[in-house]
Amino acid sequence: MYDLTGFQRDLLYTIAGQDEPHGLAIKDELEEYYEKEIHHGRLYPNLDKVVDKGLVEKGELDQRTNYYTITARGRRELEARREWEEQYIGGFFSESE
Template sequence: MYDLTGFQRDLLYVIAGQEEPHGLAIKEELENYYEKEIHHGRLYPNLDTLVDKGLVEKGTKDRRTNVYSVTRRGTRELEARRDWENQYVDLD
């Protein structure tokens, strides 16, 4: 996960936190977090990068809608990231 941008990591977290979200649902979550508009030209190429890296799987809901889910590898990467973060930040 060290080679992902912060935006790509945030995408991965959002996808992991929802049940097969579609692109616009992911976009909405990130817009709420960033408090600004996320353009399709930024969102979809970064989603494709996560798919290409094997962290996210892209499926189809219908002819116009893609859905995304985190792969086993993506889950392992998220867990490793959480372990790494916990070495430096203990919020308990």
């Protein structure tokens, strides 16, 4: 996970949080989060990179539409990232309440 960009990590989180999303559904979620347009030229090459790394699997709905699912390796990477984050900010939010 250390070799992913922040955008690629956000792709993983978005895909993991949905049931076999297609590219436009992922794009819509990220545009809502980033509050700006995500261009196809940014989205699809980054989706291909996380697929190539074995973190996401790409399937075909029809000849024009692909769907994406997180792989077991992708889940492990997300869990490891969550544990790493927890060691730094785990108590931070409960202390500020």
